[in-house]
Amino acid sequence: xxxxxxxxxxxxxxxxxxxxxxxxxxxxxxxxxxxxxxxxxxxxxxxxxxxxxxxxxxxxxxxxxxxxxxxxxxxxxxxxxxxxxxxxxxxxxxxxxxxxxxxxxxxxxxxxxxxxxxxxxxxxxxxxxxxxxxxxxxxxxxxxxxxxxxxxxxxxxxxxxxxxxxxxxxxxxxxxxxxxxxxxxxxxxxxxxxxxxxxxxxxxxxxxxxxxxxxxxxxxxxxxxxxxxxxxxxxxxxxxxxxxxxxxxxxxxxxxxxxxxxxxxxxxxxxxxxxxxxxxxxxxxxxxxxxxxxxxxxxxxxxxxxxxxxxxxxxxxxxxxxxxxxxxxxxxxxxxxxxxxxxxxxxxxxxxxxxxxxxxxxxxxxxxxxxxxxxxxxxxxxxxxxxxxxxxxxxxx
Numbered sequence: 001x002x003x004x005x006x007x008x009x010x011x012x013x014x015x016x017x018x019x020x021x022x023x024x025x026x027x028x029x030x031x032x033x034x035x036x037x038x039x040x041x042x043x044x045x046x047x048x049x050x051x052x053x054x055x056x057x058x059x060x061x062x063x064x065x066x067x068x069x070x071x072x073x074x075x076x077x078x079x080x081x082x083x084x085x086x087x088x089x090x091x092x093x094x095x096x097x098x099x100x101x102x103x104x105x106x107x108x109x110x111x112x113x114x115x116x117x118x119x120x121x122x123x124x125x126x127x128x129x130x131x132x133x134x135x136x137x138x139x140x141x142x143x144x145x146x147x148x149x150x151x152x153x154x155x156x157x158x159x160x161x162x163x164x165x166x167x168x169x170x171x172x173x174x175x176x177x178x179x180x181x182x183x184x185x186x187x188x189x190x191x192x193x194x195x196x197x198x199x200x201x202x203x204x205x206x207x208x209x210x211x212x213x214x215x216x217x218x219x220x221x222x223x224x225x226x227x228x229x230x231x232x233x234x235x236x237x238x239x240x241x242x243x244x245x246x247x248x249x250x251x252x253x254x255x256x257x258x259x260x261x262x263x264x265x266x267x268x269x270x271x272x273x274x275x276x277x278x279x280x281x282x283x284x285x286x287x288x289x290x291x292x293x294x295x296x297x298x299x300x301x302x303x304x305x306x307x308x309x310x311x312x313x314x315x316x317x318x319x320x321x322x323x324x325x326x327x328x329x330x331x332x333x334x335x336x337x338x339x340x341x342x343x344x345x346x347x348x349x350x351x352x353x354x355x356x357x358x359x360x361x362x363x364x365x366x367x368x369x370x371x372x373x374x375x376x377x378x379x380x381x382x383x384x385x386x387x388x389x390x391x392x393x394x395x396x397x
Contacts (some may be wrong), residue, residue: 066279213242
């Protein structure tokens with residue numbers, strides 16, 4: 001056995017012992033409210049398909065029609081160019097977001113990595129929420145900029161750090177935050193952040209991955225719901241969650257987008273999105289913009305589930321997003337609850353470190369507009385019964 005084999009084997013053993021070992025498991029029908037795993041039907045609470053669009057026939061038909069233009073885009077857009085539908089989609093995104101321009105990326109991780117590493121230099125300062133997504137963290141690391149991590153959703157702490165950066169003579173400052181935090185479901189205080197941006201001459205970038213499609217009059221995101229979109233310099237969003245497709249975008253004024261087109265390595269050195277994906281996104285964007293009823297159904301179903309657990313004695317966050325974290329604490333206990341739920345026909349995975357901080361392992365329930373209300377009621381009753389039998393109500397309530 002080589003040194004590599006021995007070391008990797010020992011590390012895998014430690015992950016297993018701590019309840020942190022992960023593996024891949026095949027499923028079918030993952031785009032729908034109930035999936036199948038190993039021949040068993042499970043109600044799906046592990047999807048980010050908030051509006052239930054991933055299986056929508058209009059999107060599938062658009063993808064099939066667009067695939068006739070080619071199975072792939074063959075090269076980077078800066079090498080080979082792009083078809084007219086790609087340019088049309090970027091104009092539609094900009095119009096929807098109320099910005100001058102927009103730029104497509106292959107996915108949200110590559111968008112954040114590419115934007116932050118292109119914009120920031122070692123002489124700049126970046127101010128990042130403590131619970132921002134890993135793609136933001138990695139983009140900051142790659143940039144080499146001086147990072148200031150402010151306490152989660154704490155504008156007062158952010159202001160203190162902005163003042164510190166001013167005393168240190170930093171000229172360029174960028175504040176970056178998720179709008180909806182994917183593991184907690186709470187919203188960033190964007191009005192306060194926009195005011196701090198103005199007061200301290202900073203720029204503001206937001207990640208609408210979990211806000212796009214869900215919030216705003218036409219699903220534009222939290223920035224539009226709070227009417228601060230005109231005070232945000234860059235808005236990143238994805239098409240892999242509420243839109244039910246794949247890919248990502250960055251929207252902003254024309255100068256910023258043109259700069260990213262010329263400097264973002266994750267765009268420059270990546271093959272463009274295939275025609276089928278472009279067609280699917282365009283169809284999904286139309287459905288999202290007209291999807292006010294879907295958004296209403298999503299929040300009604302999420303609220304009903306939350307209220308049932310709250311009445312049973314669980315400690316449930318006060319916000320009403322379609323993400324519900326049930327914090328257990330230890331990884332082994334959380335795994336046991338997830339496995340017990342699966343036995344009862346519920347697919348709700350254990351979220352463990354390093355995805356969440358140590359001691360905060362949780363079951364993350366995410367809701368879909370097309371979840372069956374009867375299934376939701378049955379699942380809530382099952383969670384309550386298992387929580388009581390495992391002594392979890394006393395732990396989390």
